[in-house]
Amino acid sequence: MKTRREFIKISTAGVGAAAIGLQALKGKGFKWFPEKFSGDPVSNEDLTPYPTYCEVCFWKCAGYTYVDKKGKIRKIVGNPNDPNSNGRLCPRGTGGIGMYYDEDRLKTPLIRETRKDGSQYFRRASWDEALDKIANKMKEIKEKYGPEAFGFFHHGTPGGHLAHLMKAYGSETDAEPAYAQCRGPRSAAYYATYGSYIGSPECTDIRDTRCLVLIGSHIGENMHNTQVQEMSMAIDQKATIITVDPRFSTPAAKSKYWLPIKPSTDIALLMAWIHVLIYEDIYNKDFVKKYTFGFDQLKEHVKDMTPEWAYGITTIEPDLIRRTAREMAGHAPAVVIHPGRHVVWYGDDTQRERAMGILTGLLGAWGYRGSLYIPEAMEIPKFPQPPYPETKWNWKDLNEGRFPLATMGITTEIIRASVPKYNYKHKVKAWLSAGTNLPLSMPDKPLFKEAVQSIEFFAVIDTMPMEVTGYADVVLPEATYLERYDFIRAAQNRYPSIALRMPAVKPKYESKPAWWIVKQIGERLGLHDYFNYDDYSEVLDWQFKQVGTSLEEMKKIGVKTFPRTSGPLYLDDYENFEFNTNTGKVELYSTEFESAGFNPFPVYKPHPEPPQNFYRLIYGRAPMHTFSRTQNNHNLWDLMKQNTVWVHPSVANLWSLKNGEKVWLKNQDGALTDFSVEVRVTERIRWDSVYMVHGFGHSDKKLTRAYGRGASDEKMITHYAMDPIMGGTGMRVNFVTFLKEDPYKNKKEDKG
Ligand SMILES: Nc1nc2c(c(=O)[nH]1)N[C@H]1C(S)=C(S)[C@@H](COP(=O)(O)OP(=O)(O)OC[C@H]3O[C@@H](n4cnc5c(=O)[nH]c(N)nc54)[C@H](O)[C@@H]3O)O[C@H]1N2
């Protein structure tokens, strides 16, 4: 097929960068944090601190960027008054300086050109030319199809600025992989059960818990900062930890009970736990009586879901299921059933999350010390602007009634609606994206490639030459988070807090902050009233003043905390607490699911098994990397250069695989990894599965450190199981086998 939009590997001229060393993860006992930044040769008196909050992941820890007298960034340190960091950053946050110093960064705007022979390349462009081009395309799409046909994808703070521009323009056709590829099922399930979302940072009182139950959630590899700190405190206080994971994960190693479950069977285990609590009469009767709806129906529903029944499905011994259920009951209500975060696993994920919510309800582990707490965030008043125009249709209309409990746009729906053959009623004709690397975070790469060939225009705002920029018509280089003002961070927590991000240094090269980029496009579209300021600091100062502080004060303190105003932290301190559900109660029986046509109770259904000689691909995080965004960061690259594929010794034996041997992977649809990956032979994984850390296997040669290191899990995820309730894409439904010979030996490369 002739491609309208071939993948271009952006060329970058190398400039020297100061490599700052980072002390590797070390420490005695249970410490995951580097205690001191080893590359710090100067005293604090010689350095100027500038408040920021981190963008290496989305925990948004606040801290200070320290700059020396020559204008060099020397270190980033947590702000002790920040409830998200408690004064300490994780290794990735400390190493965030590498995002600024990365010599492979995008340096100028780029525009796609086609040579006479049909081949394509990027040419450097001026900001004016690139911005004009985008604004003109937006006008054209609006005239031809209406602004709604301009879809957009986003993540993080740049995505927030993009969303403001697009709403002012008239499009709400948006989605982020952090919903349908991440926590969407959790939102739908907890909203239906408790009438509130779990939110971020998760409202888990791990610090004071007596029992922490982790279903998947691999805290310690998943490095969300205060969550890791609090788990460390819980361990010090001898809290019981129960980890359910087919892999002996970092938290499994700290657990009293590790349940090496057969992947895809968690609902059966959860229902058996519920069965034990009810039929052994050890559930929290006060809570159930006072706050819940549907207990009798639940009791009937789980009647036959005994530990013996679950054993046949999960491979977890009935005795272990009973003992762990009793352990939870013994500590109730000071139990955290961790609701998880990346929960799109098998396509029935909203129901699994419901089962976790029901289990929480039976333990009364909601609104008590040591359980889930009632979070509060501060509302930041909006800088004066006209209301956004009404849209004729938005992301929800794309779904045409499918996925009725979705509360945010579904990435795969926008992508499919861009492909004419799927014949969506509303068609998407052009894309904008900011802060998301779709080719590595979306399942089904062939679908993505087909969609990107179908659209009329694609512009990308990024800091790095990532896979996504290779498909763009126009690429805009954003300044890194250390070089820009940004939104006020108003985090939810036990009490509200706000944090400032300000530039510590001038943007390198010709990069610009997203707030500036969207304002320039907005002005070209005649949307000045939505961007009624010259500098974003004016917006911040106005907003800070509305909440009783100022930019001047925040530049000094970085973080401000506030007392709660929404009500007490604990349930018992309310007179009559009403849950925001249809019944005003915790819905063990979900009336919302029922009226949307779904089962009001979770039911275990078997999922497809790996074919012969194939193994289920499961994946997760490594402490020193975030998704696909950090592999080229020299500080973090230094700590981990590539991923491996974890293989059980019995499987290694069968295939005569040695530790460290390089293999290529092939999935059930014949998809191949772009690169080879080293085998890690380990007892820490079940024999029926293999495990990889997500984010490696970059295919853009201009990522000089990350290119070709390890393999991409995404390449193996050609198939996904769609959650009918909210549109999540279950991604652990792919099976891989090993190739010992280089499959590309006699082939032209097809990478990216
Ligand atoms: N260092 C680092 N930390 C991060 C991130 C990062 O990129 N880097 N990303 C952040 C984000 S956005 C998210 S969403 C979270 C994701 O982190 P989590 O929410 O913790 O992700 P999970 O998918 O729950 O956890 C992965 C674990 O699930 C196990 N698993 C696989 N299949 C099954 C199964 O069928 N049943 C059970 N019980 N377990 C299974 C795997 O073996 C692995 O240990 O991490 C956050 N923290």
Ligand SMILES: Nc1nc2c(c(=O)[nH]1)N[C@H]1C(S)=C(S)[C@@H](COP(=O)(O)OP(=O)(O)OC[C@H]3O[C@@H](n4cnc5c(=O)[nH]c(N)nc54)[C@H](O)[C@@H]3O)O[C@H]1N2
């Ligand atoms: N196969 C597979 N797919 C997954 C997952 C998985 O584990 N495996 N995890 C899922 C989860 S939990 C999530 S949350 C999503 C996340 O998926 P994404 O949203 O795609 O991931 P991010 O790392 O947030 O986005 C990476 C992009 O942001 C760019 N970027 C970094 N900083 C900035 C900045 O300051 N400004 C701009 N403009 N761009 C910046 C990076 O260069 C990169 O191109 O992926 C999901 N998809």
Ligand code: SF4
């Ligand atoms: S958890 Fe780490 S990477 Fe994420 S925001 Fe905090 S310091 Fe940054």
Ligand SMILES: [Mo]
């Ligand atoms: Mo996520």
